[in-house]
Amino acid sequence: MLSGKTIAAPGPVADDQWLLAKYDENGDNIITVDEISEKRKQIFERMDGDGTGDVSFGEYRQLDQAKREMLLKARFNKLDLDQDGVLSGDEYVSYLGSFERFDQNGDGSITSEEIASPGSGDRSGWLSKKVKEDVSCLLWFCVRGSPN
Numbered sequence: 001m002l003s004g005k006t007i008a009a010p011g012p013v014a015d016d017q018w019l020l021a022k023y024d025e026n027g028d029n030i031i032t033v034d035e036i037s038e039k040r041k042q043i044f045e046r047m048d049g050d051g052t053g054d055v056s057f058g059e060y061r062q063l064d065q066a067k068r069e070m071l072l073k074a075r076f077n078k079l080d081l082d083q084d085g086v087l088s089g090d091e092y093v094s095y096l097g098s099f100e101r102f103d104q105n106g107d108g109s110i111t112s113e114e115i116a117s118p119g120s121g122d123r124s125g126w127l128s129k130k131v132k133e134d135v136s137c138l139l140w141f142c143v144r145g146s147p148n
Contacts (some may be wrong), residue, residue, distance in 0.1 A: 043045055
């Protein structure tokens with residue numbers, strides 16, 4: 001294993017709590033190299049389906065597909081408001097996702113100021129000014145670099 005040196009734990013940012021949930025094995029709100037190594041060891045053991053101690057591309061792909069399937073199912077369930085296993089047009093259209101988080105003043109519209117303000121889910125506040133200038137977004141897809 002690697003050393004037990006502590007990796008800086010994130011502050012109480014709601015969007016980053018998944019890091020603590022995933023890696024902080026002992027619940028002390030600190031993620032250590034040992035905790036990350038242990039989690040990666042557990043993941044590797046799950047990937048090694050035939051128990052050979054090595055992971056083939058097929059085994060790696062199988063775990064990746066299982067994770068994607070779980071994500072897809074979770075997204076579908078979020079949209080399927082009556083949980084009947086069928087997504088109606090009304091259910092799909094009515095789901096607004098993070099709209100309320102961005103519409104901070106509750107007026108039913110989202111302005112550029114609301115998108116850029118803290119707490120809106122805009123993570124670009126963590127980026128330097130130079131990096132912000134190089135980021136282009138379309139809906140939820142963002143790329144770094146010139147859009148030309």
